[in-house]
Amino acid sequence: MRRAATILSLVLLGAGLLAAGLHAASAPAEGWTEEERAIIRSLALNALPPQPADPSNWVADDPRAAVLGRALFFDVRLSANGQVACATCHLPERQFQDDVPLARGVGMTSRRTMPIAGMAHSPFLFWDGRKDSLWSQALGPLESPVEHGGNRTQYARIIAEHYRESYEAVFGPMPDMSHLPPRAGPVADLDAAAAWKAMAETDRYAVNRVFANIGKAIAAFERTVLPTQTRFDAYASALGSSGGAGILTEDEVAGLRLFIGKGECVNCHNGPLLTDNHFHNTGVPAAPGLPEDQGRAAGAKLVREDPFNCLGPYSDAGEGDCSELRFMAADGHELLRAFKTPSLRGAADRPPYMHAGQIATLADVVAHYNAAPAAPAGHSELRPLKLSEAERRQLMAFLATLNPKAEGQSRNGF
Incomplete structure (x- = not known):
């Protein structure tokens, strides 16, 4: 009788513990x-949610563009002194930022480097939102006199010389640039700015198209950087x-x-x-x-x-796109x-x-x-x-x- 009572007590205790456990699991x-x-x-x-599509960049999710963009992201030739790449400030091992108060390229900037992971979800980029896509954002530092410090024909020539095959596989034929000045663009450098102004409008448009595609390839890579x-x-x-x-x-x-x-x-x-x-x-x-x-x-x-921007001549967006802008x-x-x-x-x-x-x-x-x-x-x-x-x-x-x-x-x- 005593043994039966003990067993009954254990059963009741177990049932109580089970009920308490179920209650705890269901409670907040x-x-x-x-x-x-x-x-x-x-x-x-x-x-x-999944990354939103970027209608302004038709190669945003093209793996070939991402491979090209990754190479460009780490290429120090895309700078005035041959020492600065996107990865100079966006260090992969440090959450794609640089741990300093003000980013340092060919000079000192006036802003802190922002991380990249997940930024494809953001409608506007930079601390002030002065860019509205990852590809457009990538172009700003390339021409900044204190970041990469280069210019558009310089970058287009680098693509033609070092990346022609992979570029043309994604974007089609490179334009003929043999007659263009080696360094020209609407930048702070007075000589480069004068050379850009002297170029024919059709040549400026062709170089701008290559320049925009550089940004679109880098953006395709940056879309693969996830939190x-x-x-x-x-x-x-x-x-x-x-x-x-x-x-x-x-x-x-x-x-x-x-x-x-x-x-x-x-x-x-x-x-x-x-x-x-x-x-x-x-x-x-x-x-x-x-x-x-x-x-x-x-x-x-x-x-x-x-x-x-999304509404500009180098955007791939359609008529009903660009609502954020x-x-x-x-x-x-x-x-x-x-x-x-x-x-x-x-x-x-x-x-x-x-x-x-x-x-x-x-x-x-x-x-x-x-x-x-x-x-x-x-x-x-x-x-x-x-x-x-x-x-x-x-x-x-x-x-x-x-x-x-x-x-x-x-x-x-x-």
Whole structure:
């Protein structure tokens, strides 16, 4: 009888434990509400939709163009001094950025290098959005006097001499450039600019077409650079099954709660790339010694005027395309010193921060958003958060969970 009672007790205990386990599995993990769980899952990498097509670049997803673009991305001959490539500032082993406040090419720039992963999802590029496609973005640094410092006929000749076969396999025959000056383009170099102005319009158009195709090939390669999985992604995915227990620490979970709640970070850093791809004035201080930077207020005008934009003569877009450019906000006080929201994926591991590297550490970034100082120009969107020291520490702990997993670094073949 005693043995039967013992067995019955064990059975009842097991049933109770099973019921408790089932209840725990069905209950919101870490005390999350269903709404909070939905927000967290929306931030996970597995919620990222396929890359949008780029109607302005007909070779955007052509593997041959990507192979050519990769070669061009690493080619230092595409510069004035033969020492600067796209990869000089966009280092593959460092999330395609360079860890310095201001990018350094043939000279010193006035902006921080932005990472590349996932940027095919962004309708506008650069901190001020002055370009509206990856291929158009790639062209800007090539002619910048402080980045690559070269010119259009120089680059077209490099293609003809070193990449003719692979270029023609993608884009068709190269134009005859034997009669063209070796260095010409609408650039800061006065001799090159004069030589460009003296060229026939048909020759300028032919060179521009090659120049645009250089950008389109580089863009095809950059579309293969994808964000990698993180511990946060594992946690967010597990919320639908095991609940994510043990994946994040208590502080990291608390930081996530602040991120989507009291910290208001998710207002701008949302979606699987942790950016809304919009432009915001967040009261970031001006960088000492640099010219005034108006941010989106200047970038909106530049993208409209760009001959290599989606509506331009070198775009492959159709009549009904380019809605982002057609309907963008072109002016307004809110654009002044508004800068693009950067992705927070991997951000904890790539100081310094902001558009000119003005803020040195992640702790300083959190302190800035907590204090919400007035903007040096325009109007800051921030308001004081009143986070305690412990809460700021927890928020930073969560941001570190967005760093790529070590084993994920090989995902893009680097």
